[in-house]
Amino acid sequence: MTDDAEHETQAPQDAIDAASEQRQRGRDQRVYEHTAGDVQDGIPFVGAGPGDPGLLTVTGRDLVADADLVVHAGSLVNSELLEEYCADAETVSSVGKDLEELIPLMRDAHEDGRTVVRLHSGDPAIYGAALEQMDALEQEGVPTYIVPGVTSAFAAAATLRTQLTLNGTANHVAFTRPQGNTLDAEDDHVSEFVEMGDVTTCIYLGTHAIPDVMERLLEDGHDPDTPVTVVYHASWPDEDVIEGTIETIGERVEAAGYRASALVVIGEAGAGANYDRSYLYGDWANRGESEADD
Numbered sequence: 001m002t003d004d005a006e007h008e009t010q011a012p013q014d015a016i017d018a019a020s021e022q023r024q025r026g027r028d029q030r031v032y033e034h035t036a037g038d039v040q041d042g043i044p045f046v047g048a049g050p051g052d053p054g055l056l057t058v059t060g061r062d063l064v065a066d067a068d069l070v071v072h073a074g075s076l077v078n079s080e081l082l083e084e085y086c087a088d089a090e091t092v093s094s095v096g097k098d099l100e101e102l103i104p105l106m107r108d109a110h111e112d113g114r115t116v117v118r119l120h121s122g123d124p125a126i127y128g129a130a131l132e133q134m135d136a137l138e139q140e141g142v143p144t145y146i147v148p149g150v151t152s153a154f155a156a157a158a159t160l161r162t163q164l165t166l167n168g169t170a171n172h173v174a175f176t177r178p179q180g181n182t183l184d185a186e187d188d189h190v191s192e193f194v195e196m197g198d199v200t201t202c203i204y205l206g207t208h209a210i211p212d213v214m215e216r217l218l219e220d221g222h223d224p225d226t227p228v229t230v231v232y233h234a235s236w237p238d239e240d241v242i243e244g245t246i247e248t249i250g251e252r253v254e255a256a257g258y259r260a261s262a263l264v265v266i267g268e269a270g271a272g273a274n275y276d277r278s279y280l281y282g283d284w285a286n287r288g289e290s291e292a293d294d
């Protein structure tokens with residue numbers, strides 16, 4: 001095989017289809033050989049966390065510190081983090097690059113013996129489009145794995161000094177996104193989550209659409225006084241918190257001028273209000289050691 005033939009890139013869509021097919025036949029053995037957090041062979045897909053460099057995991061920090069090439073998620077990854085932990089590495093933003101460009105970039109660097117890290121914002125498992133890159137690289141013979149990070153909903157909860165689940169208020173959490181260019185109206189479930197009542201609905205990728213989302217919730221008959229909190233740039237120096245309700249939040253966010261990088265939290269838990277004391281530190285505290293999760 002010539003060098004050129006060796007480096008011909010498999011079309012990413014073919015690679016994704018092949019990986020899906022393989023997965024249906026059975027799990028990759030590495031699932032059983034490693035635990036999350038293990039440093040493995042190949043290119044790690046590292047969750048950079050929400051922004052503050054201190055919210056990168058220790059393993060993530062060690063990996064970027066050791067990298068020759070860091071391919072990162074552009075403005076969603078705080079440049080302070082790159083300056084602090086990998087000042088000597090080549091850094092490339094993935095913004096505006098398609099898979100056809102990204103995959104050979106990472107593959108070639110890996111094959112040249114360079115240490116490559118793919119840095120995603122928050123956690124790669126949430127709206128990260130990580131798997132398609134991993135599948136395409138794996139099909140090219142480049143091993144990959146995930147190093148988790150702090151997703152922005154958790155940073156928002158920390159900012160708000162609350163929990164996303166609260167006894168008697170929110171037994172469930174939905175990570176969701178609203179309809180738009182990449183999600184059809186029939187796949188938008190925001191209203192259904194809000195309808196359930198005891199769900200904290202965390203909306204990603206919807207900052208620009210907050211007035212529209214709230215309008216639809218009003219049209220669907222939801223209580224206009226339902227609390228909604230918007231956390232812009234959670235954990236960044238310019239972090240901002242905007243409080244409101246389904247009725248008021250759209251106007252407030254528009255007035256603030258935010259069109260991206262905010263997390264929308266719908267429900268009482270976002271406000272830390274009206275919850276009941278937990279069983280864990282109540283009557284159950286003295287029941288002794290238990291295997292049960294709850």
Ligand SMILES: C[S@@+](CC[C@H](N)C(=O)[O-])C[C@H]1O[C@@H](n2cnc3c(N)ncnc32)[C@H](O)[C@@H]1O
Nearest residue numbers: 050122123126151152204205233234261262263
């Ligand atoms: C492409 S998604 C990536 C999400 C990321 N994987 C995560 O786990 O947070 C980008 C969306 O995440 C949210 N987001 C990312 N960073 C944020 C931050 N620091 N504060 C608030 N929301 C953030 C925004 O809703 C933004 O539109």
